[in-house]
Amino acid sequence: MTQWSGYLGLILQGALVTIELTLMGSVLALIMAFLAGMGRLSRYFVLRALATAYIEFFRGTSIFVQLFWAYFVLPLAGISLTPLQAGVLALGLNVGAYAAEVVRGAIQSIGREQYEACIALNLGRWQGMRHVILPQALLVMLPTFGNNAIELLKATSVVSLISLADLTFQAQVVRSQTGNTLMPFTTILVIYFVLALVISWGVRSLERRMARGIDGVRV
Secondary structure, three states: OHHHHHHHHHHHHHHHHHHHHHHHHHHHHHHHHHHHHHHOOOOOHHHHHHHHHHHHHHHHOOHHHHHHHHHHHHHHHOOOOOHHHHHHHHHHHHHHHHHHHHHHHHHHHOOHHHHHHHHHOOOOHHHHHHHHHHHHHHHHHHHHHHHHHHHHHHHHHHHHHHOOOOHHHHHHHHHHHHOOOHHHHHHHHHHHHHHHHHHHHHHHHHHHHHHOOHHHHOO
């Protein structure tokens, strides 16, 4: 029994690494999503081209290859990353590319009358975006952002390929040391599911909170 509690401790340590990856990767993904999503809507061709190139590249290549590039290839250019840094970079950039299209689509879904209202109030382009358009668009983005966060959580398992001791890596360690497959992989299955439920609950709570008063803003 003591032996199995020790193995459970290993898996819980891996869960902390997975949570850390998910949180930091999500922050990077959000930053990239807004930069690229709004870049796609820019008046300037260079910004639109850069945003489009980023989105298409990271959506069109495998996250496994992106992870290997971050960890094994970047050091050849003098940029050495720890396994955690490489994992956060690959996950954040990959998921951010998908979320960027969510940002673009949500902003474009806001009715033309809202933009006209900004002009009537003599709001500048950035002021109107910040105070009128984005609050409404963010409510549209949230459900898909929640899905993106859950996808990022599940994608963290790829970091086990570069020997980062996340949930999947620790489960493989326990399996190799005990010869038992059922216990470690059932345990991490439950942990991934619980973490996904927490993300879903958090996003739904935030959505309900932000929805208060929004209906009164829309025309």
